[in-house]
Amino acid sequence: MNEKQLVGEKAVEYVKDGMIVGLGTGSTVYYTILKLGKLVQEGLQIKGIPTSVQTAMLAKELNIPLVELKDVEHIDVAIDGADEVDGQAALIKGGGGALLREKIIARASKMFVVVADAKKNVQTLGAFSLPVEVVPFGFEMTARHIAKLGCEPVLRLNPAGEAFISDNGNYILDCPFPEINRPAELERALNMIPGVVENGLFVDMADVVITVDEHQQVKVTTV
């Protein structure tokens, strides 16, 4: 079993009958969703709230019942991947471009479980370019303001070489900050810039991090 499958499947232990479950986006939580689909087939009763169109399609294929955020009071548990996880369980997310819905759903959840293969563990965030979702209007100006915080933002492109459009109709600027020593400060500073919708720093949000240690054993950290 590969690491993504190991950690992805482990996360289903946090899902119980009757729960509303936030379904993340990406190749790690994919295994969580596959496993949930199997459990639903066997009788598990849950309702999922997907963080992306891609995840909604997968959940539908697997017959996982879905519900909309507006129709629930809260989410019991959200499970999602990460691009980087530091020692304080601060995250960079958004490699798949779903960071805005992922953050809304993580924030609405009683418990946020992160699934991350060993490569995602870092001392200090920043080797992975920080995704920042921005409105298309005046994005060049927004990028210049972001640059003043210490990076050179790059507009994310799709495989056809056009601007990548998020599920919310926005652009993503990938921002290579060399080292993010104060993620909470940077998260706030970015979101103060007009044109920035949200950024991929998730600070003080993870309740549980499921990863793999140096012996290829699944390691669960409760924050």
Ligand SMILES: O=C(CO)[C@H](O)[C@H](O)COP(=O)(O)O
């Ligand atoms: O934030 C995300 C999508 O917006 C993903 O959770 C993150 O990119 C990790 O993806 P993967 O599990 O494929 O490595």
